Amino acid sequence: EVQLVESGGGLVKPGGSLRLSCAASGFTFSTYCMNWVRQAPGKGLEWVSSISYSSSYIYYADSVKGRFTISRDDAKKSLYLQMNSLRAEDTAVYYCSRAAGIGNYSFDPWGQGTLVTVSS
Amino acid sequence: QSVLTQPPSASGTPGQRVTISCSGSSSNIGSNTVKWYQQLPGTAPKLLIYNNNQRPSGVPDRFSDSKSGTSASLAISGLQSEDEADYYCAAWDDSLKGYVFGTGTKVTVL
Numbered sequence: 272e273v274q275l276v277e278s279g280g281g282l283v284k285p286g287g288s289l290r291l292s293c294a295a296s297g298f299t300f301s302t303y304c305m306n307w308v309r310q311a312p313g314k315g316l317e318w319v320s321s322i323s324y325s326s327s328y329i330y331y332a333d334s335v336k337g338r339f340t341i342s343r344d345d346a347k348k349s350l351y352l353q354m355n356s357l358r359a360e361d362t363a364v365y366y367c368s369r370a371a372g373i374g375n376y377s378f379d380p381w382g383q384g385t386l387v388t389v390s391s
Numbered sequence: 392q393s394v395l396t397q398p399p400s401a402s403g404t405p406g407q408r409v410t411i412s413c414s415g416s417s418s419n420i421g422s423n424t425v426k427w428y429q430q431l432p433g434t435a436p437k438l439l440i441y442n443n444n445q446r447p448s449g450v451p452d453r454f455s456d457s458k459s460g461t462s463a464s465l466a467i468s469g470l471q472s473e474d475e476a477d478y479y480c481a482a483w484d485d486s487l488k489g490y491v492f493g494t495g496t497k498v499t500v501l
Contacts, residue, residue: 272484306490308436316428316436318490322486337437368436374483375424379438 273297273380280385287389291381293350293367297311301325301345304370306378307352307362309387320352321364321373328342328373335361357389394419395480395493402499403470411496413463413480423483427456430477436478438445439478440465472500 279291293305307319320341321330329341340353361367364386368378396414403409424443428436432500438447440456455467467474480493 308492315477315495316430316481316492318481318492321490332489333487375442377426377438377441378428378436378481379441381435381437383435 273369275369275380275382277365277367277382277385278323280365280387282390283357284391285358285389288339288353288355289357289387291352291354291365291367291385291387293352295350295369298369300343300348302350304373304376305341305343305350306368307341307350307365308368308378308381309361309365311360311363312344314363317363321370322347322350323373330373354387357387359389361387362388394484394491395482397478397480397493399494400497400499402501403467404501405470405472407467407470408468409470409498410467411465411478411498412481413465413493415461415463415491416488417461417480418486419461419484420458420463421461421487422484425456425458426481427454427465428479428481430479432476436479470500472474473500473501475477 274296276294282290304323306321322341338356342351364384366381366384368381370376401409427440429439430436453464478496484491
């Protein structure tokens, strides 16, 4: 069974940092692109970042560019999101998802999400 | 911010047909395929439809989509109570070099 499990969320002060992880199982992780999507409380979905297999291509939403860094460790079958200079508006549930490629590809499946709260 | 525009809500009685629109531009819907995601209350989103009416295993054929120019739509025929959820369209945007999601539509079964 394909499974994605996020971790690392929590409460952090504005300006602080947090590192999210996404553990993958049930598929050949190294051959898939991976993505982060977030959802602020009571709001819609917002794409955050994508990384291709072999990390050749990386994309970020303008709202996080320069503050967030996506990375992957294929040996550990894990995806990461390093979040620095966090702001209140970064408060959201962060989901990781798998895609066969970048561009015209679907996000499937999604993890259960991890909540990040940025507040003093 | 959302680049794709959806109506905030849609509703119908059991058995009815409900459609949800998704309006974009030439850089996203106009030049790329549209995906639809379903988010049941309190759960993570789930892929519903992709690449012109392709449905993942387990998704009933009551769900269908269509696209014309820079707009797309999702249709739910034979509406059922378990269809109460939020629905999002999404596409790759060639100008932004990233994915864009719709504003989301909450479907209520009356």
